[in-house]
Amino acid sequence: MRALAWHGKKDVRVDTVDDPGIVNPRDAVIRITSTAICGSDLHLYNGLIPTLVPGDILGHEFMGEVVETGPKSGLKTGDRVVVPFVIACGSCFHCGKQQYSACDNSNPADQADISETAYGYQMSGLFGYSHMTGGYAGGQAEYVRVPFSDVGPIVIPDGLDDDDVLFLSDILPTGWMAAENCEIEDGDTVAVWGCGPVGLFAIQSALIMGAHQVIAIDHHPHRLELARQLGAKVINFKDVHVHEALLEMTGGIGPDAVIDAVGMESHGFALDSVYDGVKHAMMMATDRPHALRDALRACRKGGRVSIPGVYGGVVDKFPIGALMQKGLTVKTGQTHVHKYLPQLLEMIGEKKIDTTFLISHRMSLEEAPEGYRLFLEDQDSTTKVVLKPEWEKGRFQA
Amino acid sequence: MHPFHSRDDHRAAAAFTIGGVALAALAGGVIASRLAGRERTYSQPEDAPDKTLRGHPADDWREDTVVGRTVTIHRPRAELYAFWRDFSNLPGFMQHVRSVDDLGDGRSRWVVKSPAGSLEFETRITEEREGELIAWESDEDAPVRNSGRIEFRDAPGGRGTQVDATIAYDAPGGAAGRLIAKLFQKEPKLQARRELKRFKQLMETGEVATGERQGPPPAEPVSAPQPKAKPKAAAKPKAKVKATAKA
Ligand SMILES: NC(=O)c1ccc[n+]([C@@H]2O[C@H](COP(=O)([O-])OP(=O)(O)OC[C@H]3O[C@@H](n4cnc5c(N)ncnc54)[C@H](O)[C@@H]3O)[C@@H](O)[C@H]2O)c1
Ligand SMILES: [Zn+2]
Ligand SMILES: [Zn+2]
Numbered sequence: 001m002r003a004l005a006w007h008g009k010k011d012v013r014v015d016t017v018d019d020p021g022i023v024n025p026r027d028a029v030i031r032i033t034s035t036a037i038c039g040s041d042l043h044l045y046n047g048l049i050p051t052l053v054p055g056d057i058l059g060h061e062f063m064g065e066v067v068e069t070g071p072k073s074g075l076k077t078g079d080r081v082v083v084p085f086v087i088a089c090g091s092c093f094h095c096g097k098q099q100y101s102a103c104d105n106s107n108p109a110d111q112a113d114i115s116e117t118a119y120g121y122q123m124s125g126l127f128g129y130s131h132m133t134g135g136y137a138g139g140q141a142e143y144v145r146v147p148f149s150d151v152g153p154i155v156i157p158d159g160l161d162d163d164d165v166l167f168l169s170d171i172l173p174t175g176w177m178a179a180e181n182c183e184i185e186d187g188d189t190v191a192v193w194g195c196g197p198v199g200l201f202a203i204q205s206a207l208i209m210g211a212h213q214v215i216a217i218d219h220h221p222h223r224l225e226l227a228r229q230l231g232a233k234v235i236n237f238k239d240v241h242v243h244e245a246l247l248e249m250t251g252g253i254g255p256d257a258v259i260d261a262v263g264m265e266s267h268g269f270a271l272d273s274v275y276d277g278v279k280h281a282m283m284m285a286t287d288r289p290h291a292l293r294d295a296l297r298a299c300r301k302g303g304r305v306s307i308p309g310v311y312g313g314v315v316d317k318f319p320i321g322a323l324m325q326k327g328l329t330v331k332t333g334q335t336h337v338h339k340y341l342p343q344l345l346e347m348i349g350e351k352k353i354d355t356t357f358l359i360s361h362r363m364s365l366e367e368a369p370e371g372y373r374l375f376l377e378d379q380d381s382t383t384k385v386v387l388k389p390e391w392e393k394g395r396f397q398a
Numbered sequence: 399m400h401p402f403h404s405r406d407d408h409r410a411a412a413a414f415t416i417g418g419v420a421l422a423a424l425a426g427g428v429i430a431s432r433l434a435g436r437e438r439t440y441s442q443p444e445d446a447p448d449k450t451l452r453g454h455p456a457d458d459w460r461e462d463t464v465v466g467r468t469v470t471i472h473r474p475r476a477e478l479y480a481f482w483r484d485f486s487n488l489p490g491f492m493q494h495v496r497s498v499d500d501l502g503d504g505r506s507r508w509v510v511k512s513p514a515g516s517l518e519f520e521t522r523i524t525e526e527r528e529g530e531l532i533a534w535e536s537d538e539d540a541p542v543r544n545s546g547r548i549e550f551r552d553a554p555g556g557r558g559t560q561v562d563a564t565i566a567y568d569a570p571g572g573a574a575g576r577l578i579a580k581l582f583q584k585e586p587k588l589q590a591r592r593e594l595k596r597f598k599q600l601m602e603t604g605e606v607a608t609g610e611r612q613g614p615p616p617a618e619p620v621s622a623p624q625p626k627a628k629p630k631a632a633a634k635p636k637a638k639v640k641a642t643a644k645a
Contacts, residue, residue: 111609
């Protein structure tokens with residue numbers, strides 16, 4: 001089959017590789033019909049995630065048709081499914097608490113040592129996201145092996161297009177959980193750093209959950225415009241002092257909850273980001289938490305901090321004083337995707353949530369390297385790239 | 399008799415059985431005597447298990463070789479005990495154990511993979527309490543003398559069972575010893591942890607997790623029946639229709 005493989009920093013290629021098969025009883029093999037490039041993939045593309053090996057197949061946002069099942073996969077050949085990017089067993093202590101991204105059993109024992117050493121405990125397996133998360137081949141490919149297929153994939157009813165439901169695999173539940181972690185109350189202002197796919201879905205979710213106002217912060221005009229169309233107020237951090245603006249827009253109280261939907265590759269113009277950039281270049285620190293620092297400082301006293309943005313290592317100049325003195329609550333994590341799927345699928349069916357507005361590009365799998373380049377270099381207009389492995393080579397729709 | 403039987407082994411193993419190792423044995427009650435024999439200096443009464451002592455022998459496995467780890471498994475105690483008590487189940491989650499045959503009277507014959515080929519040795523059960531405890535020890539002439547002890551306790555709050563495994567081994571000196579040492583390139587503690595994780599995976603999910611894209615899973619005994627090979631067509635038909643096994 002054809003699959004997008006990582007070969008090095010900013011070097012991804014579509015290679016011909018062996019087809020996947022059934023390995024374990026609960027497996028299924030899925031023929032991919034749609035698969036997206038995620039902001040998280042850019043961290044891989046930029047070479048910021050260790051334990052990636054040349055030849056690793058990327059992609060953790062995908063859906064398709066079941067073509068092969070193990071004896072204990074609850075799926076049937078022909079089922080149309082969306083697959084969560086988190087791999088979870090459904091039966092361990094953490095899965096029992098719906099903490100699927102903390103699953104004890106989905107990260108193979110010989111790979112799990114890496115996160116156990118780094119974080120004190122092993123994390124779940126993830127598709128297409130380095131060996132630290134299990135070394136599972138991803139779904140930017142024609143076919144993918146899906147472990148624990150009786151637990152993760154959700155069967156899509158007729159009448160919904162791929163574009164309607166694909167983002168159930170990651171960014172829609174991620175935005176939803178980010179908003180849920182804000183514990184929104186009447187009259188609340190939620191400030192969201194980052195108007196990428198995750199930030200935009202967090203904005204949509206926070207408004208559905210009853211936030212009085214959502215304030216979106218970014219510097220890309222088109223992305224800010226999308227945020228405005230969803231109902232957010234917007235701040236371009238290039239033009240205004242974000243902290244001042246947030247105070248003025250909340251009657252001096254400050255935002256009740258803040259969301260960092262930027263993660264470890266935050267852009268910034270302040271001194272701390274220069275410092276971070278230098279350390280980064282010298283491999284002395286992995287993460288650049290510029291937006292997170294801003295968010296912690298901007299959050300009102302006693303407020304809530306939600307961090308869907310991905311971090312992998314350690315950070316410098318973390319404002320622990322602001323966190324402690326103001327008595328902030330922090331909630332974060334890789335999304336517990338499985339927990340949100342039925343609810344979100346229903347809301348899509350009832351047209352309470354639209355996800356299709358996000359897609360800026362559709363292209364064949366063969367164009368994937370160009371998709372990565374656009375998503376990184378032309379961020380403003382490239383809001384989401386969806387790859388269609390069934391499309392013939394060269395087909396491209398912007 | 400030379401302890402090594404040369405057989406080819408495609409998987410260069412770092413270690414075998416629980417601690418990747420499970421080896422050794424001082425005469426009699428290996429683990430207990432090892433732990434009990436240690437000089438311990440406590441600054442005050444201590445509730446943490448002995449194996450977490452600083453300067454514990456397992457920190458320097460070349461010198462002394464006892465490894466242990468506790469894991470909580472979300473299954474009933476009786477079930478876990480019964481599974482482990484049937485040693486022929488062990489190769490299902492111990493990557494480097496090829497087979498364990500029951501010889502009766504609590505005796506078993508183990509065949510373990512190593513870079514030097516297969517190693518064989520026999521063990522006998524030294525202590526056993528239904529649903530609670532299994533301890534075994536290799537015979538004196540084992541290529542690598544070893545013993546293991548696994549305890550099962552109910553976990554609080556309906557969390558299943560706490561499984562506490564301890565393994566001790568003793569590598570012989572000389573050329574054979576150096577060969578054995580090669581087996582343990584990986585820290586035995588790490589191997590023990592991995593084997594216990596695989597045990598937990600198997601008990602909780604019915605399978606051992608792997609990122610392999612094609613079967614069989616690496617933790618399966620090499621002698622296990624191979625799943626039918628998937629035809630590898632160069633040009634793939636548009637609609638790939640496959641037989642679906644019944645759940
Ligand atoms: N928690 C999870 O499970 C999960 C799932 C998916 C993605 N993520 C993470 O969420 C983050 C966002 O993902 P995405 O797909 O939306 O990425 P993206 O790269 O498309 O979007 C990031 C946005 O942040 C903006 N930005 C950068 N620096 C900023 C700053 N200092 N202040 C305000 N905005 C700033 C960028 O301009 C961009 O629009 C990434 O870190 C990604 O890894 C997490
Ligand atoms: Zn993603
Ligand atoms: Zn689990």
